[in-house]
Amino acid sequence: MSEAVALLPEWLRHQHWFTGGRTGSLGVRPVAATLLHDGEPRVWHLLAEVTHDDGVDVYQMPLSVHSQRSDRLDHVHLGHTHDGHVYDALHDKEATAILLDHFADDAPRVDGLRFHVKADVKVPYGEPSLVLPGEHHNTSLAYGDAALLKVFRRVHPGLNPDVELHEALSEAGCTLVAPLLGWIDGDWSDGDDDGTVSGSLAMLRGFLTTASDGWALATASVRDLYAEGDLHADEVGGDFAAESYRLGMATARVHETLAEVLPTGTMATSDLHTLADAMTGRLENAVAAVPELEPFAAGLRAHYDVLRERHDPVTVQRIHGSYHLGQVLRTVLGWKLIDFEGELMAPVAERRAMHSPVRDVAQMLRSFDYAARHLLVADHPPEDPAHDQLAYRAQEWSQRNGEAFCNGYASASQLDPRDEPDLLAAYETDTAVYEVVFEARRRPSWLPIPLAAVERLAQPR
Numbered sequence: 001m002s003e004a005v006a007l008l009p010e011w012l013r014h015q016h017w018f019t020g021g022r023t024g025s026l027g028v029r030p031v032a033a034t035l036l037h038d039g040e041p042r043v044w045h046l047l048a049e050v051t052h053d054d055g056v057d058v059y060q061m062p063l064s065v066h067s068q069r070s071d072r073l074d075h076v077h078l079g080h081t082h083d084g085h086v087y088d089a090l091h092d093k094e095a096t097a098i099l100l101d102h103f104a105d106d107a108p109r110v111d112g113l114r115f116h117v118k119a120d121v122k123v124p125y126g127e128p129s130l131v132l133p134g135e136h137h138n139t140s141l142a143y144g145d146a147a148l149l150k151v152f153r154r155v156h157p158g159l160n161p162d163v164e165l166h167e168a169l170s171e172a173g174c175t176l177v178a179p180l181l182g183w184i185d186g187d188w189s190d191g192d193d194d195g196t197v198s199g200s201l202a203m204l205r206g207f208l209t210t211a212s213d214g215w216a217l218a219t220a221s222v223r224d225l226y227a228e229g230d231l232h233a234d235e236v237g238g239d240f241a242a243e244s245y246r247l248g249m250a251t252a253r254v255h256e257t258l259a260e261v262l263p264t265g266t267m268a269t270s271d272l273h274t275l276a277d278a279m280t281g282r283l284e285n286a287v288a289a290v291p292e293l294e295p296f297a298a299g300l301r302a303h304y305d306v307l308r309e310r311h312d313p314v315t316v317q318r319i320h321g322s323y324h325l326g327q328v329l330r331t332v333l334g335w336k337l338i339d340f341e342g343e344l345m346a347p348v349a350e351r352r353a354m355h356s357p358v359r360d361v362a363q364m365l366r367s368f369d370y371a372a373r374h375l376l377v378a379d380h381p382p383e384d385p386a387h388d389q390l391a392y393r394a395q396e397w398s399q400r401n402g403e404a405f406c407n408g409y410a411s412a413s414q415l416d417p418r419d420e421p422d423l424l425a426a427y428e429t430d431t432a433v434y435e436v437v438f439e440a441r442r443r444p445s446w447l448p449i450p451l452a453a454v455e456r457l458a459q460p461r
């Protein structure tokens, strides 16, 4: 095993799901290694502590070891050891079949790993797996069109909010998420003090066969609008407002169920001060990281100060936490919400914190703005003669769909998010500031999208 571990640092730095610093050297130390299958291939379930430029995290990296090199797996070949050729097991259909088989009642028990199946669930044993394409933070395996196993790559002690909220919603009979079928949790040794911690490792949920990603659908509508420069959003073929309305309804219903089955609370004046302080702190860090924010900082801070002056308490509950058009899937049976993990880079306690549901609404409004403006950034920079007119149309699209979303939300809820303009503006500002930092680091060419929002939000109201 130690020879295989030596291969990990170089491989890891090239994986999209590795979110740590990549420039310096990486230290990899196993914190749990379980032999899932002692045959051909040999399959190891490995959890390893990774020390990188920005800190220390634990990653899940199942490995398969074949005695012969396999051309089919060349793209996930880590290297060769005395035991054989080492591969990323999640891309190896023989290994993923072994992994799925461990959900069976009669599967051999393995130390430190627990496989749970919900009652009356038919696990699709024997179906070959396929890794979902795309640059994701985790690795999701589709087993035929029956189930999706999301294997968390960076793992934390405790219950992952994705498992927690899928479980709560599935148990409540909510059909606006894919049903939870099962999950895996496990133990690993904890850093310096020789203790053991446990946490969620993977989640098995129903596969939504007819799903289209909300971002793809929304941006197709925007493309249609841009192609018809003289028409308004309500006049072009791909108008999205009816979908936005339905999405608002689905969002409100999920919020309602979460409030029914999980704890709720209120944020009193002191909590609102704490919230405003946290937002201000994030703004200060963001200004330090992205100096383009500086001219707008005072205007943005004003939205947080309003929270400090508020006397009415705010009702809070569990929410999605990282809500955008890429987190919703349109199926023939309507919209479904996915990925309740929250903001991945935030500590788990923060990701499980209660907030006003207005926060999810504010984040989705930001996503409409992104969908409307992303083509502008890519194809029509400010020097393009078409820019101003298209920017106006983009603003109209975003406004129209944001209104439709809020109308849909209000139709299915006691709460019309627009009745909370201060809260909405504060959460929208906090999200836009987060996005500025995210884009500066990950997609600098998209930085103008949240910066335009920051400029608008910084204007005195």
Ligand SMILES: Nc1ncnc2c1ncn2[C@@H]1O[C@H](COP(=O)(O)OP(=O)(O)O)[C@@H](O)[C@H]1O
Binding pocket: 132, 136, 137, 138, 139, 140, 148, 150, 178, 205, 206, 207, 208, 209, 211, 213, 326, 327, 338, 339, 341
């Ligand atoms: N239940 C499902 N059925 C079909 N496809 C799904 C389902 N859940 C997620 N997906 C697809 O998998 C992708 C990744 O899922 P997600 O939970 O967001 O993982 P990650 O956190 O790794 O991005 C989604 O963007 C979506 O396209």
Ligand SMILES: O=P(O)(O)O[C@H]1O[C@H](CO)[C@@H](O[C@H]2O[C@H](CO)[C@@H](O)[C@H](O)[C@H]2O)[C@H](O)[C@H]1O
Binding pocket: 137, 215, 322, 324, 325, 326, 342, 343, 344, 363, 366, 367, 368, 370, 371, 435, 438
């Ligand atoms: O998908 P995650 O939950 O990991 O979220 C991260 O990545 C998102 C991009 O994929 C990023 O979202 C931003 O870009 C989206 C378009 O690509 C847009 O719809 C969102 O509104 C915008 O925030 C998200 O911020 C980041 O945390």
